[in-house]
Amino acid sequence: MDKIKEKIQNNSRETRQELRGRILTYCAIGLILIVVISIFLFVALKGIATFTQDKASLKTFFTGTNWNPGILGSDGKPLVGALPMIAGSFGVTILAAIIATPFAIGTALYMTEIAGKKGRNVLQSVIELLVGIPSVVYGFIGLTVVVPFVRDHFGGSGYGILAGSFILFVMILPTVTSMTVDALKAVPKHYKSASLALGATQWQTIYKVLLKAAIPGILTAIIFGMARAFGEALAVQMVIGNASLLPTSLLTPASTLTSVLTMGIGNTVMGTTANNALWSLALILLLMSLIFNILVRWIVKKGRM
Template identity: 55%
Template sequence: MEAHPLIAGRRTREGFRDRLGYAATLLSVAVILVAVAAIYLFVFSRGLATFFVNHVNVLDFLFGTEWRPTLTESEGGPKFGVLPFIVGSFIVTFFSALIAGPIGIGAAIFMTEIAPSWGRKLMQPVIEILVGIPSVVYGFTGLTLIVPFLREHAGGLGFGLLAGILVLAVMILPTVTSISVDALSAVPPEIKAGSYALGATRWQTIWRILMRASAPGFVTAVIFGMARAFGEALAVQMVIGNGKNMPTSLLEPASTITTVITMNMGNTVAGSVENNVLWSLALLLLLMSTVFIFAVRWVGRRGRLMSR
């Protein structure tokens, strides 16, 4: 067939580049998908083995309060009750978000509304620095400053839930702040102008217009912060005291799901029950992080619907 210049189609050099670019981006997506699928598959298979291969009772696992993995069978063990760790995770997550939420949102309002020029110039790098500090440094600082402080002024060993909460609150503060800043910046300026033109003061505008309009963004910010707090292992492990019993006060040593995994994974043999139980904990973490992600997406969708 006679080749017409317009029908050269895919044989041209441009056509080749086009396909090459397509292949490259497709490959990137494939790598990500495979990685995620592999993690889910692996964690699920190992995590569920505890219950299906080792026949640990799911209810004893989730609601048991005794963690004695080395107890011999003649003594009635081993016992794999992880409720204290689940409770520990939720307590540190909830209270650190309770501290970081209002502070982060307050800082965001300051940066966007009160002093948008110098406030932002000063705070943006500060937040980036906070994000970039490795968690071991947070843990070390908490160990050196917060733990002795609590020991002196609050009693107990200093190690415990409260120390973990304080370290985590500082760690998630930049997350909460920067997402809140984004939410506030997304409020259209003409809405603000509309409020000012009606004789509203800055405070009335912030309180009655901006806060309402940014509420879904704030919820997203706090959920992201909670997701980070829930998943953080190292810094928490350094200050929480790693007690194995059900915590009865914030000053008592306790554990979280993540700290139990990092504390024990070096001491167990792959394939053993102890090891599989840790994978079950990892599965719990994975499920929780999935819940956080869906919560964020749900809030985001709701927020868009509300502002339509």
């Protein structure tokens, strides 16, 4: 009888502990959801004020090239043409991803298929070191090394999308490489064994089997790298030239959404047209982050199918 009572008490105690654990878990999840939704609503309300409160034209915002929110145009609406910043952001992001992808894939293949244990450890240490370097250090190196290099070998002032892409290439390389390594390691080992058993060489196996099987993971790595590049501010701001002009080439000074935000947000008054316009740029950044995440989930889903 005593044993039965003790067993009931233990079960009751475990049930209470499980209940408390669930409550704490749900509270944490609820808090995270509230924070995320609050951030999104706050940025969205501030961002759309440019169009609802200041009566700016949505078409002008996405297609105009004149960025001067404090001045009204001939139509009585603020000059908030954000196309130069949008083009600059996509320009440096896409170019950095194009440059980083082959380096990342090559490094990941070397680490997973060719290098020995010592070589993998050395490369892993280098990748971790690149991740830990602050953005301002990348920007300073770009200012003193990359900008003069671009000026001497490609022409122009050295400031522009090309210089910004070189900096972002180094910054996103560790992210893309690490995720590509994980994607290659996730390929079932029997794929490789079957290919080698059929007489394929190591490089034929890598090219025709491993890379094809790891494509969803590699695409996910590239998109994550682009998301990192799209939101980078300080390093790009130091080398891109910060000119709110539509870039005509990779060598002309340009600007990005993040560079305009970081330079202008401290020089505006909350609630003014200039401030609301900056919040509209922030809303674009937030929406782009959401799009990048949706793309990642879609690629992962397709890969599983």
